[in-house]
Amino acid sequence: MSIWLWLILIRVLTAYILFPITLKETLKRIKYLPTPRKVVLIGWQFLFCLSFSIALVIAAKIAGFGRPDWQFNYLWLVAAMLGVFNAYACYCQWQAMDTNLSKTAIGTQLDDAIAISLGYFFLGEKKFFGSQLIAGIALCFAAGFILVGFKTGEENLANRRLAKNVLKYSLIWGVVGAAERFFNLEGLPIFDFLICWYGGSAIGALLIHLFGKIFKKEKISWRLDEKDKKELPAVAFFVWVSMVLGYLIANHVIISIYQPIFLVSEAILPALIGLYYFHEKKEMKTKEWIVIAIGLAGVMIVGTSY
Secondary structure (H helix, E strand, O other), rough: OOOOHHHHHHHHHHHHHHHHHHHHHHHHEEEEEEEHHHHHHHHHHHHHHHHHHHHHHHHHHOOOOOOOOOOHHHHHHHHHHHHHHHHHHHHHHHHHHHHHHHHHHHHHOHHHHHHHHHHHOOOOOOOHHHHHHHHHHHHHHHHHHHHHOOOOOOOHHHHHHHHHHHHHHHHHHHHHHHHHHHHHOOOOOOOHHHHHHHHHHHHHHHHHHHHHHOOOOOOOOOOHHHHHHHHHHHHHHHHHHHHHHEEEHHHHHHHHHHHHHHHHHHHHHHHHHHHHOOOHHOOOOHHHHHEEEHHHHHHHHHHOOO
């Protein structure tokens, strides 16, 4: 089996099985914490990821495996700026998963669709597109629109809030998905990328915190309690490993090959975890089961389009 297939399998395990379970368990515990406190926890998550990145750089230097190229590169600024936006995307993801993991999984294929589209228009991947891929992506979008709905009512408003959060982080991460491939094509080493990405993400979380502190007069401590100290490093580790693997995969294959695999995995695996591991099927209505069926049909069509 090719090395990139192994990398993809491991990333599917970390990003779409271990990470959703770990984060959802944490979100259950902090569900009723004020929003500013959740921002602090997100900031700590990125500080842990930055620490892992620095440790990787040091280990690689000691082993002689490679080292960052510290000559200035404009891609550093691009990666850091995307990292700043990543902090807000992460906050939106926490909000969405806290509402309903299975619904979030079905509605979250937009980031993959954006990454695939950017690959089509800007990274020379037009030849990999066909009617089957387009039809599958269209079904994924249809599922999202049906989930949002057009009726009023508390339940539908909750769906709309969830959909807005999914839309926000999907737009950001769709651009990031294409940027990873672009950075690899431009020769940005993974060490440089990780430091800039997680440095920017930590700054982004700090900016969100400062916004609340200055304009909303929020006063929240950055100290972690004992449970946070045990759970957050695990969440951060799965996030970090997923990003490392994603960047390595983008160095080996084109977006049009690996992104549909992630699309299928991201839709199916967290949805099943939410429905059966966290027992969210008790909250599901007929319309939402239809949405899941349409969404799964779409991702299966995309996943088998090559």
